[in-house]
């Protein structure tokens with residue numbers, strides 16, 4: 001972990017930095033109406049109320065016979081089957097002494113108060129022999145037991161998943177009001193970068209961050225404005241930042257946020273707008289920068305590929321979710337697991353170590369760490385299935401409790 005933390009006092013604790021960032025968010029307000037099958041992954045802008053009861057009427061939960069319990073006072077009762085009610089049709093008043101053949105999802109006829117499943121019935125010509133008496137209400141799904149007319153079924157500010165679309169459809173709603181897509185402009189600074197598919201010359205590496213970044217943004221449903229590779233000069237950085245800020249709701253950049261003479265992002269942001277936050281007590285991700293280009297928020301992730309992944313997940317993602325109009329908790333929620341590793345108490349930064357959660361022989365969830373914790377080793381991110389949260393100045397021994405953020409908290 002051989003980097004120099006002599007300016008530790010200037011590092012903002014992770015929780016403070018995140019609280020500050022979320023406080024800065026101005027959520028987008030523009031919304032549009034979309035058909036249900038175009039709405040997956042969008043954030044709902046207005047609540048959905050039901051105009052109907054679901055189910056709209058009492059209906060049978062099983063295939064069998066609708067009866068009136070007054071007719072079933074002895075053990076084996078014989079009833080005339082006076083009507084047949086498949087789903088999609090409507091029966092008539094159930095006359096005393098009769099049964100109705102009924103199928104799952106069909107309306108229960110008036111005067112019936114139970115449905116007997118066909119497995120405990122015997123058909124005998126025009127009659128049915130009921131061998132087990134049902135309780136009143138047995139196998140009947142009551143009108144409105146799922147949703148009542150006037151009920152608010154979906155709250156504004158939720159991210160629409162498949163089940164939400166299904167629920168809206170179940171009350172007959174065909175369109176939803178959703179916030180417009182967030183436009184995020186991205187660029188990667190670095191004279192050493194070339195695009196995959198090209199030949200590497202001496203001193204060059206492939207631009208991987210562009211793909212990690214745009215992949216994570218696409219997964220969040222953002223419209224990505226890709227500005228590509230930007231050379232390591234103050235002018236080119238200013239130019240990229242201004243172009244990006246003109247076109248987008250948010251600008252995200254990779255690299256050039258540290259202290260070297262080749263790191264131009266910070267001075268460029270200061271020239272064009274304001275730098276509001278720089279340096280967080282996070283490992284990796286220390287030099288994360290946040291500010292404004294004019295009115296447009298800007299976040300600069302460190303160029304190290306793991307730092308980019310971690311800072312996006314911890315800071316940019318919650319910021320974006322809030323900008324998209326999501327209400328409720330946007331910060332990733334860790335789960336408590338057991339450490340399957342050791343760490344000393346020297347690190348002043350909170351580390352987000354790439355970890356793999358597995359069940360041990362006793363069925364306990366134990367997290368192991370990737371052996372190389374360098375912020376340049378992107379394989380660690382692919383090997384892992386989450387991030388172990390290692391608090392600053394805290395020793396951890398195998399068997400100790402430890403917080404773990406599973407990838408599914410970061411990737412939905």
Ligand SMILES: Nc1nc2c(c(=O)[nH]1)N[C@H]1C(S)=C(S)[C@@H](COP(=O)(O)OP(=O)(O)OC[C@H]3O[C@@H](n4cnc5c(N)ncnc54)[C@H](O)[C@@H]3O)O[C@H]1N2
Nearest residue numbers: 188190207208209210255256257258263286302303304307
């Ligand atoms: N004297 C100091 N040096 C550094 C410090 C420090 O405090 N004092 N902090 C270190 C830490 S921590 C980090 S993190 C990095 C952050 O660096 P930058 O944000 O300035 O990023 P670069 O210098 O441009 O690149 C760092 C590293 O990442 C590679 N990189 C950059 N972009 C890409 C890309 N698009 N795809 C793949 N790899 C990329 C780049 O080649 C470098 O190896 O600064 C430390 N230095």
Ligand code: MOO
Nearest residue numbers: 284285286307375
């Ligand atoms: O430790 Mo840096 O902060 O490698 O991302």
Ligand SMILES: [Mg+2]
Nearest residue numbers: 256258260263
């Ligand atoms: Mg640098």
